[in-house]
Amino acid sequence: MKIDIKSKDIELTEPLREYVDNKIGGLDKYLKRFDPSLVRADVEVSRLTKHHKTGDVFYAEVNLELPGGFLRATHKDKDIRMAIDKVRDVLQREIRKHKDKIES
Template sequence: MHKIITGIHVEVTDAIREYTLEKLDSLEKYIPKDDTSAKVTVELEKTTAHHSNGDVFQAEAQLHIKGKDITIRAVEDDLYKAIDTLKDMLARELSSYKDKERSIFRRSAHRMKNLLKKLTN
């Protein structure tokens, strides 16, 4: 999976980049192995919430995999917390996608099996 990490109003240090890449690497198990075009773009942004004190960090991921585009945004008061939340949300979405793909395959296989049984009888 190709990974791009950018920062808006925040410097993406080596520590932040490594932390983000480590979190994204844990999502590889959800991506089909034959999908070489998988690409994730992560934008880390520091914003201000106009009615609250302190900084607000936003992590947004745009994931493009075969047959699906996923965009997820996490907003937290700490950058690392935003990255963790983003990873959890992506994992949930990818797990659901993988389960749907597997379910479609199994239904198709079941239909084919029934069709072959009818033909042989």
């Protein structure tokens, strides 16, 4: 799977990049039936506002292109890592649904 990561209003540090790579890249085990060269994940992490200090101020979005489909997940949270985890969990469920749809 090819993973492209963009950030907006947040510094994309090496630890954050590695975290995204590990979490989103971990979806590969659910995508074994697809040719890896045809699977692409576009990831965006951002800070929603510059002036808010608390609440859901971080945003994660993943657009996953698969052969025969397109999956998208977004989540807002107070911690960027929690938002990334939630997006990964949603995509994991969506991948299973997509595979079931293709196989039926």
